[in-house]
Amino acid sequence: MTETDTPNASEILANELAIEQAHVDKVYDHLETATASARNVEAESRAKFQTDRADWMREEDGTALFERDAFAFQAAKRLAILDAEHEGLVFGRLDFHPAETRYVGRIGVRDDEYEPLVIDWRAPAAEPFYRATAADPMGVVRRRVLRCRDDKVTGIEDDLLDDTTETDLVVIGEGALMASLKRARGPRMRDIVATIQAEQDEAIRAPYQGVTLISGGPGTGKTVVALHRAAFLLYTHRKRLEQGGVLVVGPTDLFMRYIERVLPGLGEDSVTLKSVGDLATDVLGFGSQRVDEGDAALVKGSLRMVKVLRRTVQEPLVTDRTRLRVSVKGEILTLEAPELSTIRRDVLASHKANRARRPLEKALLDALWRKLPTDIAALLDLPREIFDEIVTSQASYLMFLNAWWPRLNPEMVLARLADPALLHKVAHDVLNDAERHALSDSLQHARGFVPDSEHARPEWSVSDIALLDELAAMIGPPPVEEETDPTLFLTDGSDVSELVTLADRLTTHHEIDPDDDLAVTHAHVLVDETQDITPMQWRMLRRRGPQASWTLVGDTAQSSYPNDDETRRAMRDLIGRGASRTFKLSTNYRSPAEVMELAGEVITAVYPDADLPRAVRRTGVAPRLLTSAPERLGESLARALGQLGAEVEGTIAVITPAGRYHSVADMVAGLPLPVGVGERVSVLTALQSKGLEFDAALVVSPDEIVEQTPGGIRVLYVALTRPTWRLVTIDITDGRPGAWRESLESPLSDSA
Numbered sequence: 247m248t249e250t251d252t253p254n255a256s257e258i259l260a261n262e263l264a265i266e267q268a269h270v271d272k273v274y275d276h277l278e279t280a281t282a283s284a285r286n287v288e289a290e291s292r293a294k295f296q297t298d299r300a301d302w303m304r305e306e307d308g309t310a311l312f313e314r315d316a317f318a319f320q321a322a323k324r325l326a327i328l329d330a331e332h333e334g335l336v337f338g339r340l341d342f343h344p345a346e347t348r349y350v351g352r353i354g355v356r357d358d359e360y361e362p363l364v365i366d367w368r369a370p371a372a373e374p375f376y377r378a379t380a381a382d383p384m385g386v387v388r389r390r391v392l393r394c395r396d397d398k399v400t401g402i403e404d405d406l407l408d409d410t411t412e413t414d415l416v417v418i419g420e421g422a423l424m425a426s427l428k429r430a431r432g433p434r435m436r437d438i439v440a441t442i443q444a445e446q447d448e449a450i451r452a453p454y455q456g457v458t459l460i461s462g463g464p465g466t467g468k469t470v471v472a473l474h475r476a477a478f479l480l481y482t483h484r485k486r487l488e489q490g491g492v493l494v495v496g497p498t499d500l501f502m503r504y505i506e507r508v509l510p511g512l513g514e515d516s517v518t519l520k521s522v523g524d525l526a527t528d529v530l531g532f533g534s535q536r537v538d539e540g541d542a543a544l545v546k547g548s549l550r551m552v553k554v555l556r557r558t559v560q561e562p563l564v565t566d567r568t569r570l571r572v573s574v575k576g577e578i579l580t581l582e583a584p585e586l587s588t589i590r591r592d593v594l595a596s597h598k599a600n601r602a603r604r605p606l607e608k609a610l611l612d613a614l615w616r617k618l619p620t621d622i623a624a625l626l627d628l629p630r631e632i633f634d635e636i637v638t639s640q641a642s643y644l645m646f647l648n649a650w651w652p653r654l655n656p657e658m659v660l661a662r663l664a665d666p667a668l669l670h671k672v673a674h675d676v677l678n679d680a681e682r683h684a685l686s687d688s689l690q691h692a693r694g695f696v697p698d699s700e701h702a703r704p705e706w707s708v709s710d711i712a713l714l715d716e717l718a719a720m721i722g723p724p725p726v727e728e729e730t731d732p733t734l735f736l737t738d739g740s741d742v743s744e745l746v747t748l749a750d751r752l753t754t755h756h757e758i759d760p761d762d763d764l765a766v767t768h769a770h771v772l773v774d775e776t777q778d779i780t781p782m783q784w785r786m787l788r789r790r791g792p793q794a795s796w797t798l799v800g801d802t803a804q805s806s807y808p809n810d811d812e813t814r815r816a817m818r819d820l821i822g823r824g825a826s827r828t829f830k831l832s833t834n835y836r837s838p839a840e841v842m843e844l845a846g847e848v849i850t851a852v853y854p855d856a857d858l859p860r861a862v863r864r865t866g867v868a869p870r871l872l873t874s875a876p877e878r879l880g881e882s883l884a885r886a887l888g889q890l891g892a893e894v895e896g897t898i899a900v901i902t903p904a905g906r907y908h909s910v911a912d913m914v915a916g917l918p919l920p921v922g923v924g925e926r927v928s929v930l931t932a933l934q935s936k937g938l939e940f941d942a943a944l945v946v947s948p949d950e951i952v953e954q955t956p957g958g959i960r961v962l963y964v965a966l967t968r969p970t971w972r973l974v975t976i977d978i979t980d981g982r983p984g985a986w987r988e989s990l991e992s993p994l995s996d997s998a
Contacts, residue, residue, distance in 0.1 A: 376447035449829035456825030463859035464967035465836030490769020542688035546709035547780025598722030656717035664689035776800035803856035806957035851989030891923030896941035903950035
């Protein structure tokens with residue numbers, strides 16, 4: 247029976263809530279006991295070894311210290327898990343036929359007899375909670391989702407999966423999924439651990455080996471499914487993945503802040519989260535969130551840049567030192583530009599520039615030795631060792647070497663491409679005139695942000711980061727300068743309390759592997775919004791997971807990088823011949839059908855193969871397509887935002903073209919909006935909105951979004967599919983509909 251069919255529905259609900267509360271209380275009592283036990287272990291481990299010795303240790307003392315630290319580490323780790331999981335610890339219940347009940351939660355909890363009170367959602371025994379359907383109930387009669395606030399059960403949502411079995415189980419609510427979809431959105435992504443659907447669960451529990459691709463249109467839950475997959479893999483392959491580390495990569499810092507609480511909320515914090523612009527901080531020491539304009543972003547993302555960068559590295563920094571001249575016992579020996587160019591090319595073919603100084607010097611000395619006539623060498627009785635000493639001690643040789651082969655850094659090399667003459671020399675047959683102009687202008691723009699300081703840095707863009715990382719891999723790390731006169735004694739006034747011995751000084755030198763890219767590698771790499779990853783960024787990603795397993799999430803219809811052929815090539819290079827599997831999510835849980843129908847008409851007009859997911863609900867309200875004169879945009883925004891604030895309880899996004907971002911943000915900040923509405927409004931560009939969702943979205947000037955981004959209509963498609971309830975667009979025109987509406991069946995507009 248259902249709640250609506252029952253005369254005393256409120257009494258039945260209260261009784262069911264009491265039953266579930268009793269079990270939740272029992273779970274929390276055992277959790278409290280487990281927490282106290284972990285704290286006792288931690289305290290005991292700290293007290294295990296105490297000594298006032300400060301000069302030396304016996305071997306058995308060292309063993310005790312190791313045991314103490316091991317116990318303390320494990321206890322602290324368990325405490326962190328227990329402390330993190332109090333919120334919504336128990337969220338599900340399964341009732342089977344024959345009679346069996348299982349509770350599902352964020353972590354597993356057992357009673358004193360070691361019987362499970364709660365099953366971890368990632369455990370195999372919890373699979374029916376996500377996989378069971380009315381078509382295949384997997385023995386489950388009723389699936390129940392518990393809504394909790396802290397340790398109090400506040401609501402129940404049931405799904406009756408097997409109506410062929412006689413049962414007196416009560417069924418309450420409209421279903422957990424639909425109830426969840428109606429909740430207002432907040433500033434952070436929530437986990438969906440209580441409402442994972444069967445097709446999502448299949449992707450979450452897929453094998454870790456090789457590459458797992460998760461595709462699907464807007465609103466299908468690709469991102470949150472991938473994050474739950476990361477939590478599942480850490481649970482099932484903890485030793486392998488926790489030691490190697492899991493890296494999660496997203497498009498922007500804004501996106502990373504939006505998802506940052508999902509994994510800790512699932513009990514996992516052994517994960518590194520980085521936006522694409524911050525991915526190379528391990529090598530470069532800095533990142534970027536600045537986005538290039540369309541043409542520059544396209545050329546910087548192309549694989550053709552590898553050839554351009556390699557040629558730039560091979561090009562000497564100075565052009566006036568194209569000849570090397572030295573004097574040996576009165577004989578003038580000269581290496582001309584063609585010979586020097588050959589030597590440079592041969593050395594760089596087998597060595598990275600920053601690790602090639604010694605082989606380069608050997609090649610130069612060999613070439614100079616060959617220049618010395620044999621009869622003169624015999625006449626002067628000049629051994630090779632003495633010849634090398636004479637050459638390398640000359641100021642002309644040293645000055646030439648330091649200018650012609652200096653220590654390089656990636657920023658120094660990339661900045662050179664701002665020079666149109668040099669760029670033409672290294673890229674005339676790789677990039678066309680327009681591409682070279684866009685690249686040079688962009689790099690000059692970056693350099694223009696450098697203040698008058700020797701320690702200042704250009705304002706590199708997100709696209710530049712991939713180029714700088716490529717250069718770091720090409721030129722290698724700088725050589726380590728050895729300390730020539732190590733100090734064995736502490737200076738007067740030193741606060742150092744540690745004894746430093748000669749053995750310490752002699753053994754702490756770390757030789758850098760010349761073939762090491764210096765990138766921090768990971769055991770598993772999860773990349774979201776893969777459709778926007780450029781080929782050069784794929785190369786940067788591969789350096790972070792050369793032996794990793796991968797989870798790749800994306801939708802080609804939402805791509806902002808239009809060169810599909812290069813992107814497919816980069817993906818093929820990544821996947822190779824290893825194991826791979828693809829999961830396609832087909833249900834849109836975010837966008838109402840009215841929004842998805844409009845967005846679908848827009849995208850299929852230019853991209854017929856777009857994967858359009860099926861929306862699970864309707865709101866009964868069609869998107870509002872408005873127009874506004876430029877001079878009245880502020881009034882139009884105020885009216886639209888005021889109305890949206892009254893219609894939705896949660897977040898509202900104002901999505902603008904990049905060129906209008908600052909003006910619209912200032913305009914919105916100054917609007918006299920109703921109380922409580924202003925703090926719910928965020929202004930962001932179409933590219934910044936990727937991966938995010940809001941209760942309502944107000945898209946400003948769709949035509950300009952199309953014009954100002956490389957992805958064109960695809961990026962507008964992203965903007966249109968952000969809302970969960972209401973969509974409003976404003977065309978800034980003289981009253982005519984924008985060009986983007988030409989594909990719509992009913993392109994009529996209302997004045998804003």
